[in-house]
Amino acid sequence: MSETQTTSTTTEKIAELEKQLLELRGKCDFLERIVHEVPANIYLSDLEQGLVWCNKTNEESLGYSLEEIREMGGLEYMYNIVHPDDHHIPDDSITHYQNFEGAEYGGVFRAKHRHEKEYKWFIGWAKAFSKNGADQVKELLCVDVDMSPRMNTDKQLVQALRDNLKHKNKLLIKCLRKREIEVLDLVCKGYNTKAIAEKLFISPNTVSTHRKHIQQKLGTANVADLVSLGKEAGLG
Incomplete structure (x- = not known):
């Protein structure tokens, strides 16, 4: 191959690489725009440090820049924005992923903008994002959606909340023993203590103890x- 041909081939390869690089930059810019403009708070949370990265929607909806969050500390930031009664939500999330068994974590909580007094309701989901050398979850990818804007699907929202409550109550009832579930089912059907005792062939005192x-x-x-609660879980 002559020097002229080699130079021509190199020029073509450079041109092709520059074209691919331009396309790649365009894709990255497009994806970055989506991440920062999506109507949801997207952030990475380290199990030890708390929030370590967030999108612009998160910054705008809660009033803290990523730089301010990092300076404050991700965990301290979470406790600042989340309603005191809901502080257990981030705590429960951390505990959940410290004992991760494959099921992801989700919840409903209240949080507020740093310059506002009123709290807003958010619904959030987390997903294991990265692990450490011991194959333990290290970071979570989280998405929180502000539920305060006017909903255009009110009936569906109410039904979704009912279904979610039913699911949570089913999980709660799993802590009961088999006999306790039988007693609760009869209570939900309107049976009194005496009738439950006769139905289950146990004494009224035993029924009272189970109910307690x-x-x-x-x-x-x-x-x-x-x-x-029992009926929400499908009993009765």
Whole structure:
């Protein structure tokens, strides 16, 4: 191959590489725009450090720049924006992934912009994103959606919340023993203590003891709450 041909081939390869690089930059710019303009807070959370990266939507909706969050500390930032009554949500998420068994974590919580007094409701999901050398989850990819804007699907939202409550109550009831579930099912059907005892061939005192244990485990204050929770979980 002559020197002229070699130079021509090199020039063509350089031109092709420059074209590919230009296309790659265009794709990166496009994806970056999507990440920062999507109507959801997207962020990476380290199990030890808390939030370590976020998109612009997150910065705008909560009032903290990524630089300010890093300076403050990701965990401290989370406790600053999340409602005090919901601080257990990030804590539960960390605990969940410290004992990760494959099921991802999701929840509903309140958070507010740094310059606002009112809290807004968010629904969020997390996904194991990276692991350390011991094959333990190190970082989470999280997506939180602000539920405060006007919904155009009110009926669907109400049904979704009902379905979610039903699912959570089903999980809660799993903490009950088989006999306790049988008692709760009959309570939800309207049976009194005497009728339940006859139905299950146990003494009324035993039924009362079961009901007491059931309420303690489920955290209900009265029979009405107990029945409501049971029926939400599909009993009765």
